[in-house]
Amino acid sequence: MSEKEDLKQKIFWQIDKNAQKLIELGKMIWNHPEPGYYEFKTAARIKEIFDSIALPTQAGLARTGIRADLSMKRPGPHIAILGELDALIMPEHPQADPVYKSAHACGHNMQLTALAGAALGLGGVPEVREKLSGLIAFIACPAEECKIDFPDESIKYLGGKAELIRRGVFDDIQISFMTHAGGSYGAAQCSNGFVMKEVIFLGKAAHAGRPSSGVNALSAARTALNALDSQRDTFQDQDCVRIHGIIKNGGYVVNIVPEKVELEYQIRAMTPDAIRDANKKFDRSMKGAAMAFGVDVQIKTYAGYMPLYNEPELLKIHKNNLFTQRPGTEFIDFGKRTSSTDMGDVSAIMPAIHPYAGGWEGVGHTPDYHWKDDRETFVEPAKVLAANAVDLLYGDAETAQKIAKIKPRFTKTEYLAFLDTFNREEYFSSSGKE
Numbered sequence: 019m020s021e022k023e024d025l026k027q028k029i030f031w032q033i034d035k036n037a038q039k040l041i042e043l044g045k046m047i048w049n050h051p052e053p054g055y056y057e058f059k060t061a062a063r064i065k066e067i068f069d070s071i072a073l074p075t076q077a078g079l080a081r082t083g084i085r086a087d088l089s090m091k092r093p094g095p096h097i098a099i100l101g102e103l104d105a106l107i108m109p110e111h112p113q114a115d116p117v118y119k120s121a122h123a124c125g126h127n128m129q130l131t132a133l134a135g136a137a138l139g140l141g142g143v144p145e146v147r148e149k150l151s152g153l154i155a156f157i158a159c160p161a162e163e164c165k166i167d168f169p170d171e172s173i174k175y176l177g178g179k180a181e182l183i184r185r186g187v188f189d190d191i192q193i194s195f196m197t198h199a200g201g202s203y204g205a206a207q208c209s210n211g212f213v214m215k216e217v218i219f220l221g222k223a224a225h226a227g228r229p230s231s232g233v234n235a236l237s238a239a240r241t242a243l244n245a246l247d248s249q250r251d252t253f254q255d256q257d258c259v260r261i262h263g264i265i266k267n268g269g270y271v272v273n274i275v276p277e278k279v280e281l282e283y284q285i286r287a288m289t290p291d292a293i294r295d296a297n298k299k300f301d302r303s304m305k306g307a308a309m310a311f312g313v314d315v316q317i318k319t320y321a322g323y324m325p326l327y328n329e330p331e332l333l334k335i336h337k338n339n340l341f342t343q344r345p346g347t348e349f350i351d352f353g354k355r356t357s358s359t360d361m362g363d364v365s366a367i368m369p370a371i372h373p374y375a376g377g378w379e380g381v382g383h384t385p386d387y388h389w390k391d392d393r394e395t396f397v398e399p400a401k402v403l404a405a406n407a408v409d410l411l412y413g414d415a416e417t418a419q420k421i422a423k424i425k426p427r428f429t430k431t432e433y434l435a436f437l438d439t440f441n442r443e444e445y446f447s448s449s450g451k452e
């Protein structure tokens with residue numbers, strides 16, 4: 019056995035020694051689901067794990083984020099292992115928190131144990147500091163599940179990773195990786211980014227039996243959505259555009275001409291240009307309908323997440339380490355995935371991966387999503403992440419040095435500037451009122 023493999027075995031032994039603790043952690047987080055930017059208890063528990071191996075820790079990053087650093091004796095590249103702290107809002111879930119109405123229907127409790135277990139394994143074997151070079155940052159990130167809800171004025175972006183990037187938490191990091199709960203083992207080549215929209219049509223109320231003095235905001239909204247739907251055939255197949263939304267308020271009572279109608283929409287696509295193009299067509303549809311009916315429309319746009327690009331060189335390393343844990347596992351290429359993650363934001367500025375660890379049954383984002391086996395879910399993924407870190411930083415960290423040279427699509431400044439082109443509010447008046 020090579021020295022590197024021997025080191026991995028010691029780390030795996032250390033993780034196995036903590037298996038019961040990790041299983042309890044995974045279940046504790048499952049039973050205390052907290053929504054994005056409110057993950058205070060979850061973050062405190064993760065911090066306790068980092069403190070138990072005396073890693074220097076920064077807490078309260080973008081309210082709840084935590085970063086702990088394991089520095090090697092020799093300098094070298096800085097890499098990050100990530101986990102996501104938040105749960106989804108899902109009041110109908112049997113484990114939903116009675117106040118927050120949140121539940122871990124995306125399985126983030128699993129990836130937090132992978133993060134904690136990797137820290138316990140790597141931080142608990144003294145030789146790691148001798149035999150690797152550089153630094154491993156363990157970062158628990160807030161708010162991955164997108165919702166339009168800014169808890170305070172310090173938060174500028176919907177996604178926790180964008181917020182951490184803005185605050186400089188990733189400034190010294192050159193490579194990042196994580197793992198996410200899934201029904202199967204695998205990874206997409208790329209996945210959609212998105213922007214969020216809030217639209218309010220403002221017409222004029224009237225008695226619905228004598229509507230001629232009113233201006234129907236719902237008619238304007240329906241026309242806007244028809245205009246939007248009619249433009250779907252202009253989208254390119256390879257851009258995987260998905261535009262979907264809800265009418266949050268379609269009027270108050272049936273016998274009044276609706277005066278105010280509110281929509282919330284999400285616009286997803288595979289490239290920054292395609293997101294921009296679909297966003298433009300969305301806005302045109304809203305304004306065109308407002309003009310047709312003589313109503314006002316307010317359009318708020320929120321920067322969402324960037325398209326994810328999984329770096330193939332990192333995926334190769336991850337797959338090898340997964341196959342060591344689970345020989346014969348099928349690792350599925352999910353191709354282009356039309357859902358989204360804010361790991362896309364990290365992948366926009368550095369080589370990164372977001373592969374899925376299987377072993378969950380039911381459908382993600384529904385109440386029946388649950389893991390099957392405790393060890394497969396809460397122990398093995400930690401070993402895979404820890405082994406990835408060893409492969410990247412072993413010796414003089416040649417592998418990480420090589421991968422860190424792969425040019426990202428954006429610099430941090432370009433990325434933040436791109437996000438900020440979306441964060442805006444527009445009021446388009448066709449009513450004649452100002």
Ligand SMILES: [Zn+2]
Pocket residue numbers: 124163383
């Ligand atoms: Zn999710």
Ligand SMILES: [Zn+2]
Pocket residue numbers: 124125126162198
């Ligand atoms: Zn998730």
